[in-house]
Amino acid sequence: MSAEARRWLERIRALPLPERFRIMNVCGGHERAITMAGLRRLLPPGIELIPGPGCPVCVCPEEDVHQAVQLALREDVVLVAFGDMLRVPVNVPRRVPRSLEQARAAGADVRPVASPMEAAAVARAEAPRPVVFFAAGFETTMAPVAAMLAEGAPENLFVLLSGRLTWPAVAMLLESETPGFDALVAPGHVSTVMGPEEWRFVPERHGIPAAVAGFTPESLLAAFYSVLRQHLEARPFLDNCYAEVARPGGNPSARRLLAEVMEVCDAPWRGIGTLPRSGLRLRMAWRAHDARARFPAYEEEGRRRAGRMPPGCDCARVVLGRIYPDQCRLYGRACTPRRPIGPCMVSDEGACRIWWAGGVASRRSTRPGSRSARDAKTVPGARRRPTLAADARASRLPGLDGTKADE
């Protein structure tokens, strides 16, 4: 750990800390950095770091995955998708391919791509055969998809878009009766694209401290320090601890291209339901590249599958930060990276996958050589402390009342 990170840690330790303080992050990159750097073990007791809705693969609805699998199986197309997406399972009857990977094993032409440019290159090479690009992602991925289309995509490329915006999920949590967190670390690269201002509603409308962070321990620790100070001084605002990259107004070219190619729509989130104005779809002008327009039969079929989660899968509650990954009944037992049941164990940005890679064992089993969740200081639901009771201001703030369990 760098000297600067250690200094931030010392500053945090010197604060008159509340007994319990829950900081949510909404970015798989943040969760990975936190887990890999072991920040949970280094922070004083009572500071909890909660992974929230930060994994686009994890919130991609079942019906979209089902649609992609069926398209790959039944049409003469090449289906390309980001590698993470290939292993995401849907809940279908036995012997029916349940993921794009299984569709490939059953003979479908499914290929992983690492970039929208690569999807376009596959389409050029395969022309005139249709190539379907199943693109799930947040703003950081949608801007490159928009750029690829705006730059001129081949005629035989059709995008099956599953774009989601990050802030509406946080807004939904804050508007719920139990947000489950006391401060927010806002995502660094979403803010880089869209501008940090998008997150102002968190302190201004909800009185919750917030700070944009980068992906290094020092940037994250600086953000934790900032939100703690904001809380202690009862002065919530949006701080920016990634200012050189996440600049005011975001990336103007990316925002312009996003607005040109896509429009905001209501959209379903896996296991969560439909969130108003939380999705992105292609504008009518780009209909010639819309896989849903080119292959309309599969959308309705997919919609009938909405909400069919695998039995026992708690991914939705993990995504919302209602429980920690190792509190899921399947974590590390029935569900592992090798045999995933839910998307949180599949994606590099999924909290379960990240915790497993970080050595956190299931609460119900012992994995040799692994740390227990308690060692990793991640046992929130188990603690039911009255929090911040002395802080008169706290009672006015959602999530700070200390009386509501967060599950």
Added chain:
Amino acid sequence: MCLGVPMQVLAVEGHTARCAARGVERDVSLFLLQHEPVGPGDWVMVHVGYAIQRMTEAEARSAWELHDEALAAGDGPTPGAADA
């Protein structure tokens, strides 16, 4: 997917930059950085093959330390391969 990779620009041709990081070279699109000049020697944050922002060398090095730790742990993303 949201895991960005800092890379250094070696050469620019149109909207494409030849970039390098940790000995791996990749073509990176500059289409999302049309509003600012990018040239050889600059560092950019790359997401799914697209540069989304310029950054300083110090930030790039700091970000790479974390990638190295993740890779050493054996489960990190494979930055050069996955994102270019």
